[in-house]
C-alpha cells in the first residue's frame with residue numbers, strides 16, 4: 665500500500681496586498697510558515713496584523729497575491745495552470761482547515777461550554793451529535809476545563825471563556841490555528857492560563873500564527889517573529905534575530921515601548 669506523505673499546515677503567503685478604499689492595509693507581504701511551526705506577529709496598532717490573519721482564513725479577500733496552505737490556494741481551486749475563484753460553500757469548507765481565536769472569545773452565551781465546542785463539527789456534519797460531544801469533552805479536558813463542561817459560557821471567567829474558544833477552534837481539527845491577540849481582553853491574572861494552553865498546543869505539531877504583544881511569551885515559543893509596520897513586514901526571523909538583535913530602528917523603537 666502506498667502511504668501518502670502529508671505536510672500538514674505549511675502556509676505560503678506570496679505578494680499579498682489589500683486595500684480598504686484608498687488605504688493600503690497590506691503591501692506586498694511575503695511570508696513562509698513551515699508546517700508545525702509557531703510564528704508570532706508583532707507590530708503597532710493599525711499595522712495590518714489582523715488583516716493578514718484574516719486573509720489566511722479568507723475572512724478578507726486579497727486584492728493581489730496568493731495564499732496557499734499545503735497544496736491548496738485560499739479562495740481558489742486550481743485546474744491545470746488556471747485558478748478559479750471558489751464559491752461561498754467551498755470557501756466555508758476550506759475555512760474549516762483553519763481555526764481562529766479572537767481577542768473577544770465570541771462564544772455563544774446561550775450555550776454551555778460543551779455545546780460551544782461541539783457545535784461546529786455537528787453543523788459541518790463532520791461528527792454525529794454523540795461523537796461531537798465526546799470529542800468536546802476531550803478537548804475541554806485538554807484546556808483544563810472538563811469540570812466546566814455544563815457551565816453556561818457567560819458564567820465563565822474571561823480566561824476560561826478563551827480556553828473554551830481554543831477548544832472550539834480545535835474541534836474541526838484544523839491544520840492551522842490563528843490567534844488574534846488572544847489575551848488582550850483579559851485581566852492580567854488570567855493571561856497565564858491562556859498562554860499555558862497555547863504553549864501546550866505549540867508542542868502538538870499544529871501550525872500556529874499568533875498576533876500578540878506578550879513579548880516574553882513570544883520569546884519562549886516562537887520559531888519565527890514577524891514585525892509589521894504600515895502593512896509591510898519590516899523584519900522577520902528567529903527570536904535571537906528580531907527580538908535580541910533587531911536590524912531596523914522601527915523594530916527597536918517598538919520593542920522599547922512594549923518591553
Ligand code: ADP
Pocket residue numbers: 684687689707708709710711712713714715716
Ligand atoms: P492591526 O491588527 O495591526 O492593529 P488591522 O489589520 O486591524 O491592524 O488594520 C490595519 C488598518 O486597516 C487600520 O488602519 C484599520 O483602520 C484599517 N482597516 C481594517 N479593517 C478595515 C475595514 N474593514 N475597513 C476599512 N479599514 C479597515
Ligand code: MG
Pocket residue numbers: 713714715844
Ligand atoms: Mg488587530
